[in-house]
Amino acid sequence: MGEAELLHFEDFRSGQIFRLGRLTLTAEEVIAFAREFDPQPQHTDPQAAKHSMLGGLAASGWHLGALAMRMMVDGLFIRATSMGAPGVDEIQWRRPVLVGDTIRLEGEVLDTRLSSRPDRGFVRFRFSMLREEERRNGELVMMFVCSVMFRRRTTG
């Protein structure tokens, strides 16, 4: 993909919605992440997890953040001029996500603004991670608001 075809700062406008992929959470992945970064029984031990506040083997919130990042890269940044993000305003973990759940990610553009540096601008997104269910399709499980830097097509 050539530079001109990549999404630049100018290509984003408020109200746009990007659908950024879906995946089904496996026990192996949940346990592997948790053993390295969040070794608590509700994330690493299927038996103990049944009796926890979350009601079953659940992904670490930080794992969900990392999975959201992966979906952002594969679904959007791969065809855009992302230059990273200076932070996240807020992350809400609304519902536990359990092994076997299928989740998807959507990103809505809230607003855009130029940076003081002439080569880039900020696009502020609200990312929503939704759980797919047979009856209630699209239950919100995680939400975060994040400004991402993108290169401008024209500078100055």
Add this chain to the structure above:
Amino acid sequence: MWFEDIPLGVKLTLGSYTFTEENIIAFGKRYDPQPFHIDKDAASHSVYGGLIASGWHTAAVWMKLMMAERHTRVAAGAEETQENYVSPGVRELRWLKPVRPGTTLTYTNETFAKLDWKSRPQFGLLEGKNEARDEAGELYYSFINRVLIARKP
């Protein structure tokens, strides 16, 4: 120990973690495969001028050190609030400086606010201010964590 018993203004050193080329690339390949997190050569031509850690890697390490510190404290006989750490969210994550291979960050946590949590009144919400600094004291990362802690029955 209950929510009511927790003092504010208590600062803990959680521990240190060294970011290496290997662990930066391993995390990047799994969760954040942008060129500046996974490919030394491509990273050297990026705006960052070299490989840097994914912000989610810097964030996940906080959790790792928080759990290790707590485990050490409980093993030493400290009274703890509850078995599990349940958080409704975090706020104001700031990645202030790129984390390059060879950087060792020391993470700290300071309790600073206690709030009501209306949807689960049997719990209170404890907020903590968290920082990660290198050996020279430079601030790389900060955020505010939130954890639900049981109130006295």
